[in-house]
Amino acid sequence: MVELGKYAGTVLAAYGITILLVLGLVAISLRRGARVKRALEAQERRMAKNG
Amino acid sequence: MTALLLRDLTLALRAGGGFGLSLAFFLIVTVLVPFGVGPEGGVLGRIAPGILWVGALLACLLSLDRIFALDYEDGTLDLMATAPIPLETVTATKALAHWLTTGLPLTLAAPALGVLLNLPTAGFSWLTLSLAVGTPALSMIGAFGAALTVGLKRGGLLLSLLVLPLYIPTLIFGADCVRRGVEGLPTTTPLLMLLGITLGSVAILPFAAAAAIRVNLR
Amino acid sequence: MSIWEYANPKKFMQTSAWALPWVTGLAVLTLITGLVWGFFFTPDDFRMGSTVKIIYIHVPAAIMATGTWFMMLAASLIWLIRRHHVSVLAAKAAAPVGTTMTLIGLFTGAIWGQPMWGTWWAWDPRLTAFLILFLFYLGYMALWEAIEDPDTAADLTSVLCLVGSVFAIISRYAVLFWNQGLHQGSSLSMDAEEHVSDVYAWPLWVAIVGFGLLFVSLVLIRTRTEIRSRRLRALEARERMA
Amino acid sequence: MDLTVTDLSIARGGIPVLGHVSLTLRSGCALVLRGPNGIGKTTLLRTIAGLQPPLSGTIGLPSEDVAYAGHADGIKSTLSVTENLRFWARIFGTGDIAPALAAMDLAALAERPAHSLSAGQKRRLGLARLLVTGRRFWLLDEPTVSLDAASVALFARAVRTHLSNGGATLMATHIDLGIAEAEVLDLTPFRAAPSAAAPGGFDEAFA
Numbered sequence: 001m002v003e004l005g006k007y008a009g010t011v012l013a014a015y016g017i018t019i020l021l022v023l024g025l026v027a028i029s030l031r032r033g034a035r036v037k038r039a040l041e042a043q044e045r046r047m048a049k050n051g
Numbered sequence: 052m053t054a055l056l057l058r059d060l061t062l063a064l065r066a067g068g069g070f071g072l073s074l075a076f077f078l079i080v081t082v083l084v085p086f087g088v089g090p091e092g093g094v095l096g097r098i099a100p101g102i103l104w105v106g107a108l109l110a111c112l113l114s115l116d117r118i119f120a121l122d123y124e125d126g127t128l129d130l131m132a133t134a135p136i137p138l139e140t141v142t143a144t145k146a147l148a149h150w151l152t153t154g155l156p157l158t159l160a161a162p163a164l165g166v167l168l169n170l171p172t173a174g175f176s177w178l179t180l181s182l183a184v185g186t187p188a189l190s191m192i193g194a195f196g197a198a199l200t201v202g203l204k205r206g207g208l209l210l211s212l213l214v215l216p217l218y219i220p221t222l223i224f225g226a227d228c229v230r231r232g233v234e235g236l237p238t239t240t241p242l243l244m245l246l247g248i249t250l251g252s253v254a255i256l257p258f259a260a261a262a263a264i265r266v267n268l269r
Numbered sequence: 270m271s272i273w274e275y276a277n278p279k280k281f282m283q284t285s286a287w288a289l290p291w292v293t294g295l296a297v298l299t300l301i302t303g304l305v306w307g308f309f310f311t312p313d314d315f316r317m318g319s320t321v322k323i324i325y326i327h328v329p330a331a332i333m334a335t336g337t338w339f340m341m342l343a344a345s346l347i348w349l350i351r352r353h354h355v356s357v358l359a360a361k362a363a364a365p366v367g368t369t370m371t372l373i374g375l376f377t378g379a380i381w382g383q384p385m386w387g388t389w390w391a392w393d394p395r396l397t398a399f400l401i402l403f404l405f406y407l408g409y410m411a412l413w414e415a416i417e418d419p420d421t422a423a424d425l426t427s428v429l430c431l432v433g434s435v436f437a438i439i440s441r442y443a444v445l446f447w448n449q450g451l452h453q454g455s456s457l458s459m460d461a462e463e464h465v466s467d468v469y470a471w472p473l474w475v476a477i478v479g480f481g482l483l484f485v486s487l488v489l490i491r492t493r494t495e496i497r498s499r500r501l502r503a504l505e506a507r508e509r510m511a
Numbered sequence: 512m513d514l515t516v517t518d519l520s521i522a523r524g525g526i527p528v529l530g531h532v533s534l535t536l537r538s539g540c541a542l543v544l545r546g547p548n549g550i551g552k553t554t555l556l557r558t559i560a561g562l563q564p565p566l567s568g569t570i571g572l573p574s575e576d577v578a579y580a581g582h583a584d585g586i587k588s589t590l591s592v593t594e595n596l597r598f599w600a601r602i603f604g605t606g607d608i609a610p611a612l613a614a615m616d617l618a619a620l621a622e623r624p625a626h627s628l629s630a631g632q633k634r635r636l637g638l639a640r641l642l643v644t645g646r647r648f649w650l651l652d653e654p655t656v657s658l659d660a661a662s663v664a665l666f667a668r669a670v671r672t673h674l675s676n677g678g679a680t681l682m683a684t685h686i687d688l689g690i691a692e693a694e695v696l697d698l699t700p701f702r703a704a705p706s707a708a709a710p711g712g713f714d715e716a717f718a
Contacts, residue, residue, distance in 0.1 A: 195432065199412065199425050199428070199429060200412075200415070202416070202421070203415055203416065206415070209411055209412065209415050212404075212407065212408050212411050213408045213411070213412060213429065215404070216401060216404040216405050216408060216433070216436070216440075217432070217433070217436045219401055219436075219440045219443065219444075220436065220439040220440050220442075220443040223440075223443040223444065223446070223447045224443060224446075227446070227447060240446070241446070244443070244446075248439065255432075255435075256432070259428055259431070259432050262424075262428055263424075263425055263428055266421055266424040266425055266428075267421065267425070269421075
């Protein structure tokens with residue numbers, strides 16, 4: 001394991017926050033993407049059936 | 052154009068609202084500061100340039116949404132867009148009217164409020180000068196922000212969020228000009244920058260504002 | 270074949286569907302390579318100790334924060350001039366990514382500043398400029414959210430992006446000017462990356478490429494979502510009419 | 512010079528409402544637009560007035576010769592009737608407002624502030640504004656809303672005077688104004704057909 005010395009908390013906090021923020025953004029993007037995709041497919045199916 | 056300017060000024064005077072309200076707001080903000088930071092003259096005198104500029108800026112912000120919102124609601128903007136005057140002239144004129152009813156009174160009232168905040172004597176002329184040069188930019192930028200949000204039901208808060216970041220350079224150079232004036236340093240650079248921002252805003256933003264209004268009307 | 274063909278939504282959906290797995294895979298690969306290399310296999314700096322490892326995220330994030338705004342500016346211009354819907358939707362999709370990058374830059378800068386300068390926040394010109402950039406991103410996204418009609422929103426946000434860019438640049442110089450007035454000299458400068466030695470430079474470059482690919486991947490995903498949501502809206506409107 | 516509209520398609524809120532509308536408005540003529548609510552009469556008038564771009568098609572009209580009057584009259588309630596009217600006269604660069612006041616029977620109300628006017632009186636002020644624009648083509652959107660029978664007759668007389676002076680009006684209204692020479696255009700056949708459901712492809716979302 002790498003030795004971080006007295007700044008271990010600082011470095012780990014920086015990496016931790018970054019990973020959290022990036023993962024949060026990825027999660028939001030994917031979730032909304034999946035939701036919109038599902039909604040669009042449902043709409044297309046419904047209109048194909050009715051129209 | 053003169054007709055529009057005169058009408059806007061008449062409206063501002065008759066309704067009373069924007070005109071006196073901004074000044075009163077400026078006064079209250081300035082009076083509140085000593086209660087917050089304590090009555091010590093030295094401290095107040097040092098932060099006075101910044102406080103006065105921030106106060107003027109907020110007071111200016113207060114009346115921005117009235118620039119176009121009322122004309123949008125009663126259909127005047129629709130009719131104006133089909134009138135022979137180009138919308139660019141309309142936006143510039145309305146910004147000018149806003150400055151005459153807000154920026155100019157604020158500029159004139161600022162020295163009196165400077166007394167309340169123990170602004171050093173050397174600062175008074177610079178305070179008036181920098182506000183006179185800088186507040187037209189505030190009105191023009193604000194008119195642009197108001198044009199962007201004119202079609203929105205509750206655009207007021209959004210307007211502040213859009214406009215305040217655009218106000219940053221004006222605030223920095225304006226307050227710095229007064230600070231340098233107080234300390235006896237040369238003030239040419241911030242004053243010229245302030246003038247540049249004002250001239251640039253007045254030259255470019257009427258077009259951006261007119262474009263935004265055209266989009267909002269369709 | 271002209272590059273504008275990719276501005277066609279259908280063509281864009283096809284091409285991006287093909288490209289997305291590659292870009293995403295490559296992004297993950299380079300990001301892990303760069304960060305692992307930087308985190309585990311570079312020595313500590315004699316002055317900054319192990320905090321030097323923060324540059325592998327701080328610098329790429331800062332580059333992406335400003336880069337994203339420039340990308341949005343270009344996309345907005347393309348929309349205003351050529352009226353390609355994909356372009357402005359890409360700008361809309363990029364804004365949250367840019368905001369996140371700006372936040373990362375600010376947070377890592379503050380965390381770095383604590384041991385280095387003894388304070389979480391200093392009104393250092395560069396940090397201040399990023400704070401202002403953050404405000405611009407917020408305003409841009411808020412305007413998108415506030416306007417109902419998508420084409421109106423596209424036009425107005427593009428105009429805001431244009432005007433905002435000019436004022437962002439003026440702010441950058443204003444802040445430099447303003448801070449010099451206070452500090453004289455820049456003992457708090459974050460210029461470390463401008464004279465990093467090779468040991469740090471290579472993993473840093475890999476990390477920058479990784480962040481860039483991550484940005485492209487996220488923007489592709491989000492733009493696809495925006496295009497789908499526009500189509501969904503159009504279909505719903507048609508259903509109401511029929 | 513006539514006002515000609517050729518093969519015009521228009522949209523409201525991004526959704527096509529009318530397609531392939533063609534019409535010609537000659538001097539001295541009145542054209543009345545009919546059609547059910549929501550067909551796009553207002554949108555058509557706004558498009559011809561240049562307030563919003565058409566989806567396709569062309570509008571040929573003498574530049575700066577159109578006056579538009581929508582649902583809102585653009586009246587400032589704190590200004591008097593005279594002040595309101597004189598403002599528009601100055602904006603349009605015409606001088607005398609007395610004939611307009613007389614034509615709309617507003618002379619007695621001239622010095623009243625606009626907020627003290629009734630809805631019908633405000634409407635009459637809004638229509639008087641058309642007279643001071645000095646423009647030939649009037650685009651009127653439901654001009655007779657909140658007018659009583661006497662005021663409608665007043666308005667019809669103003670329109671007829673305008674027509675006999677070489678003007679022309681295009682209006683959306685349901686009321687028979689008793690203008691003999693008025694033609695009627697029913698917009699129902701021009702309703703934009705909803706295209707077939709979900710024909711795939713993402714392009715059409717941006718049409």
